[in-house]
Amino acid sequence: MAQILAPSTQCQARITKISPVATPISSKMWSSLVMKQNKKVARSAKFRVMAVNSGTINRVEDLLNLDITPFTDSIIAEYIWIGGTGIDVRSKSRTISKPVEHPSELPKWNYDGSSTGQAPGEDSEVILYPQAIFKDPFRGGNNILVICDAYTPQGEPIPTNKRHKAAEIFSNPKVEAEIPWYGIEQEYTLLQTDVKWPLGWPVGGYPGPQGPYYCAAGADKSFGRDISDAHYKACLYAGINISGTNGEVMPGQWEYQVGPSVGIEAGDHIWASRYILERITEQAGVVLTLDPKPIEGDWNGAGCHTNYSTKSMREDGGFEVIKKAILNLSLRHKIHIEAYGEGNERRLTGKHETASINTFSWGVANRGCSIRVGRDTEKNGKGESQSQSMPEN
Template sequence: MTTRTAKSTRTSPTDMDFIQLLFTDVGGRLKTLEVPRSRWNTVRDSGWTMDGSVLLGYGDPDYSDLRLVPDPETFVARPWHTPSGRSVGLVFCDVLDPQGRPFAADPRAQLRRAVERSEARGQLPVFGVEAEFYLLRAHDSLPVGEPSDSGGYWDLVEHEQADEVCRDISDALELMGLTVTGHHHEVCAGQREIVFQHGNALATADRLLLLKHTARTMARRRGMKAVFMPKPLAHLYGNALHVHVSLRGTDEEARPLFHSVDDTQGMSTLFRQSLAGVLEHADALTALGNPTVNSYKRLVPASGTPVHRSWARHNRSTAFKVVGDGAVPASMRLELRSPDPSTNAHLLFTAILAAFADGQDRDLKLGEACEESADRLSIPELAVRGITTLPTDLPTALRCLEEDSTVRSAVGELASRAWVSGSRADWNAWHRLVTSWELERYMESV
């Protein structure tokens, strides 16, 4: 039986049987309200009342009467049907407060504000992401499942079922308007990566959510699970979310602002200031880019994951890498290699743009590149170069976020408090859990 999707000629919400109104909570989890076609025009014009606890993760009487308002420009027809044959449309929404203003903790609204602030500087942000994930099969003795294949980095595998999942995902994304540039096998058995074309900040953050949702759906159709958690398998590498970002001019020329022919590395002064700002706020960015307890099972020194606050032009083991060909100005960009797919991309992108602006406003100076693995440098060598480690546990990262007024202000005080509250609750819940490792290690030995 084929699982391929077919292009639909129905391109309007009123052509669908149901429409899912999509938004994210502060933690980045995709939420939805589904309405029948007959209700679309009313909901489009008037919105839908909702409680703020859905976004914040906790109840607050001051935010109990919000309004969910569809953004019709984001509508796509879902290119697969329900088990009973119904068609479903998807549309992202904004959240308004009782006064009709963008809600202070709506992640999409915060990113839209950040982009507007950047455009007021004559800078148009361009974002791209590379999301890694595992395709796992059910296994009786492994709760999380086992890898769907035994391939390695960029391997051509003979067992094509996992490849077929990636083709299903690519087909579906293309039919929803995303340009898929390629997919390949990642380093570990069962690990994959699908890349779609870069674009503006809001569209890229929205599309990452569509990618994750689509990947899970297509994998389930073939008896697998698409797993984006940072570290699902203890003995294999974790999943990264590599974030690429550059700035272009807002004029008709849209000149690449990160490139300079006069710099030996091809980097403009604006690029150097912006990267210096990211390094300045790297600890708080870690709290947003690596937000879960599980994130810090991946973000471990000497594990193949970049955990040092350093940058490089050619070193792929660094947390912040300058990418691009100096002969192709538009290709010059910054790659953040430490975030993982559990992040809320809307808020992470917001914080990155705030760090850029701070570096520019303060004319921060960029230190020397580190073109060797920081894991191999001694503590004195790291100190001489001014290289420190990023937070490697969640409580430390959250304290850094609370102490960083620039990032906290950009994300918004309400969203910041909700973020920290939710993450601390997860950390406390984790510490109340007695694991099988503890039982095996201590039950009869202490």
């Protein structure tokens, strides 16, 4: 639902102190303040317990925000990998003796693959290879997030390690010469914790029909903006190439865009951004789902649309290159659909701005097609400065 423009110099936000997002415990703190304001139970045992809890929480927050850099060269590295479902993100922390600037400076590590659905119990060790580093927006300082892929102890990529093959392709000299740009539009839905129902929706009920919510403002139309904004800033702090965000068509649903990114960087950045979003919603007490169709019926689904172009597509005559690429995609439509993840048959129905999952189609500025070509691309005969030459629905 958004346009991703050509690469530009990204401003790196500097966050000196990250204020914790509200947690379920914080609601108790709020209750104590309300009770104090009402002066009904100011002297009760219940209120005194609340006050003690508030003090404990404040001390924990002080420790979470503690700056350790004046006292040690050590940093905390959060190793992140993709779990056995192919969509879940896992992570664990380790101490590194000094700050690092490149993944090659980090040691390999391991985890229990039998607990993530990636190895049998009798041979459970899976090895993590550090591949990309981002600044840690949660711990700050020199602490880092580390995107890893996973291998057997013998050095073979495990079946869920898709990054290994992608890196081989992107390192091919012919591919490198084409400077492939990716712009990824990640849609997601926020759910209430206890009932798994979209944020802002009445429990067991429905809001008004779609129409007022897309890119909207207002307490009756926009639900979860603080989470979206917190994620936006955290990604900029981390060094992720996030290029924008917006409220989506279904209330409680949001989108952000990563890119344009070149080659394998696109995958590293989108996975790091997903991990950060998981952590922020965890702190906010809200459930994140990437389900393609979280609510059945007359509601938009949530996709991850991929915008793509190559150097040849962006040069004079590029529109013919684009059409040839679209033809090649059409010949492998079924194979591609199978690789796009589970549940898309519920979303790709031909309704709600989607194409039918069974039929390949393309068009200019047509959101009901499998492949949508930008209007300017058709007009100029090439992709020019946009990476939105070929978004696939």
